[in-house]
Amino acid sequence: MSSSKLKTGHQIDASAVLGWGVDSDSENDPTYPLRDSPADPSKRLDWVRPTRQVPNVEILRSIEYNQLPAVVGTSVPPSGLSGVIRRSAFRRSESDWVHWLMLLGADRVNMVEGVVQDLGQGRIPNILAERGIRSAWQHERQKVVTKAVVVAGLSVLAIALLSRRAKSRRRT
């Protein structure tokens, strides 16, 4: 502890807290979901499956399933280079670290694809607005200004260094 603000010993009278102990359950042991599992192992896969949705887009399926679940999400089918990476990732199981690292990589590629797609459609993405610049300006103006000054300073420095190097190359 390094601060006098950090007080110990201030304890709350539990019995004075509204609703104290109303859900207390001495039988609450860590295994409660298992209590409701079937005693007969042959019943584990014995359920009436819901009606199957017929997907209208490409669905990547975990290889740990032997069939598609009855209902699937169809929000964003895989596409482009990120889609190629995702398809490749889904050849590996959920237990394989590489599966997830490939998907994380695909997400980053997908971000670039999104910007390129915007530009291709004549839309210049307003990344500052999308990252909440208005609220940042309202609530942490000093931080925004500091960041802007640092970025501007580093940019000027980089340009100066590059132009100096170019000049000295031309002289030699």
Next chain:
Amino acid sequence: MPRILHPRDAIVRVTRSCICGSDIHLYNGLIPDTRVGSTFGHEFTGVVEEVGPEVENLKLGDAVIVPFNIACGQCQFCKQGLYGNCHESNAQATAVGGIFGYSHTAGGYDGGQAEYVRVPYADFGPMLIPEEMDLDDAVLLTDVVPTGYQAAEMAGIQLGDTVLIFGAGPIGIMAARCAWLFGAGRVIVIDWIHYRLEFVRSYGPAEAYDYRQIDDMAVFIKKITDGLGADVCIDAVGADASGNALHTLFGKMIPIEAGSAIALHWAINSVKKGGIVSIVGVYGPTGNMIPIGNVVNKGLTIRANQAAVKRLLPRLIEHVQAGQIDPKALITHRVPLDDIADAYHIFAAKLDNCIKPVLLPNRR
């Protein structure tokens, strides 16, 4: 406008939607298979606009609480009450069931930070909002209240137990409140954001400490308990935790870990031998550096899951109606959907004393 794609679907017009702390993990790129163009948002209420032919228990115009889990109600896991682990709703991963607006790792469903949402298994998941219930209370029953409650439930709290909670975000605050309902003798919350620590001190109520003023978490907790550690610890932080340079580097900057797991690390090392660690903080599915050897050596029980919202809702509605839980007290910001980018920034950067922002998609 979404369409009915399955006979058990409904289309819901969103009336309230929240930004969750776990949405920030998506926003920061920590959850794999988050595709550009997905709509986030797993906490929402709405009004039924259209139903599929197999949905007989809902009618057009019904106001509903939509649990964040997408659950069929028929598979082995749903039958066990594990509605966060439905086997019939997530093609991309077997570990977790489908979740609205939470990446393709959770099924690839669009979420509720929108005007309309497709709700699969609508005949099973959604629950009618009781007539007298405030919509602001109702929307927090989709995730915050059940997750906080289940965190306390999974902690197996016995009368008089010392409960240590990492994180004073909405879930940690709610876990602190619910720990008392299970009979905790003492509730302690750790975070670094002072306005949230102040809030939980009175809302929980709880003892609340800033970890930046603590040299060593395990030593501190042993000093303020009986020297043995807390009876149970709850990780209500997850992947975006700060507080350790190594975890920040490998979990958040170069994401080869599934987020920064320092809160879980502290939980394992601060709980007493034979104690229980309850995890509701969200991590990615890769792996994390945690002291697993201590889990073995201390004989700990780890309990964790996504909240089974549907299972808990009836009891939680009773608690709200009895005034024992006041969900809407957590709401600090009410933001039109059009200003969502600013709402995300305010919430993620913890600006303007933000605890819980609510989005208002339809101003009708």
